[in-house]
Amino acid sequence: MQNKKKILCLHGNGANKEFHSYQLRQFEKEFNDIEFVTIDGPISITRNVHASQVVIPQNFAKMIENKPLFTWGNFFKLDNNNIDAVFQESLDYVIKILKEQGPFYGVLGFSQGSAVAARLATLIEDKQIDLGYEINCFIFSSGSMMTLPNKRLIFCQIPSIHFIGINDFLYDRSLGLSTQFLNPLVILHDQGHKVPFLSRQQIQLLKQFFNKGKNGWLQQIFVPKL
Numbered sequence: 001m002q003n004k005k006k007i008l009c010l011h012g013n014g015a016n017k018e019f020h021s022y023q024l025r026q027f028e029k030e031f032n033d034i035e036f037v038t039i040d041g042p043i044s045i046t047r048n049v050h051a052s053q054v055v056i057p058q059n060f061a062k063m064i065e066n067k068p069l070f071t072w073g074n075f076f077k078l079d080n081n082n083i084d085a086v087f088q089e090s091l092d093y094v095i096k097i098l099k100e101q102g103p104f105y106g107v108l109g110f111s112q113g114s115a116v117a118a119r120l121a122t123l124i125e126d127k128q129i130d131l132g133y134e135i136n137c138f139i140f141s142s143g144s145m146m147t148l149p150n151k152r153l154i155f156c157q158i159p160s161i162h163f164i165g166i167n168d169f170l171y172d173r174s175l176g177l178s179t180q181f182l183n184p185l186v187i188l189h190d191q192g193h194k195v196p197f198l199s200r201q202q203i204q205l206l207k208q209f210f211n212k213g214k215n216g217w218l219q220q221i222f223v224p225k226l
Contacts, residue, residue, distance in 0.1 A: 010113030041070035145176030
C-alpha cells in the first residue's frame with residue numbers, strides 16, 4: 001500500500017485539533033491519498049480570553065465546549081511591533097514536528113494558523129531553516145499578508161493555494177498574502193471566515209494541482225474564479 005502524502009494542519013485562534021479536523025472533513029473525504037495531520041497549538045488559553053467566538057459558528061460551539069483551547073501567538077512578547085517574537089514559540093514547535101514526523105508534503109493553515117504557515121514559508125524561501133526535505137506546497141485559508149521584521153519583503157517561489165472569502169473580514173489581507181507567492185492558486189468563495197465547503201469543480205482543480213506536482217505548477221498560470 002502506497003504511503004499517503006502528509007499535510008500538517010494548523011488551526012485558528014482559540015480552537016483545537018479536533019475542531020480543525022471537523023473543519024477539514026470534506027478534504028479528508030475527497031482526498032483519500034492525503035493524510036491531514038492536525039495538531040494543537042503550543043499555547044493553551046483560558047476560555048475567558050479566547051477570541052474563537054468571533055469566527056466559530058454558534059452551532060459548532062458545542063464541539064469545543066469544555067475542551068482545551070489553544071493559540072499560536074503569545075502577544076505578551078510583542079516588542080516594538082516585532083511579530084516574530086509573538087510566534088517564535090509556535091514556529092519552533094512546528095519546525096520540530098516537521099523534522100521529527102516528516103516528510104510532509106505540505107502545510108495548511110487557517111486564520112491565525114496561516115500566519116505561522118506563511119512565516120514558515122518565508123523562512124524556507126530565505127534558507128533560514130533546513131527541514132532535510134522539500135515542502136511541496138502551502139495552503140492558506142483566511143490568511144493574512146505577512147509583515148516581516150525591518151519591513152523586509154520576501155517573494156516565495158513555493159506552490160501555494162489560497163482560499164479567500166469575499167465576505168471575510170480578512171479578505172484584503174488574504175489577497176495581499178497571495179501576491180507574496182509566485183503563481184498562487186486562488187480559490188474565491190462566499191462563505192466568510194471559514195475553511196470553505198468546495199464545489200466539485202474546485203475539488204477537481206485541487207486534485208489536478210496535487211497530482212501535477214511542482215513541474216505542473218510551473219507550467220500553468222492560475223486565474224482566480226468564484
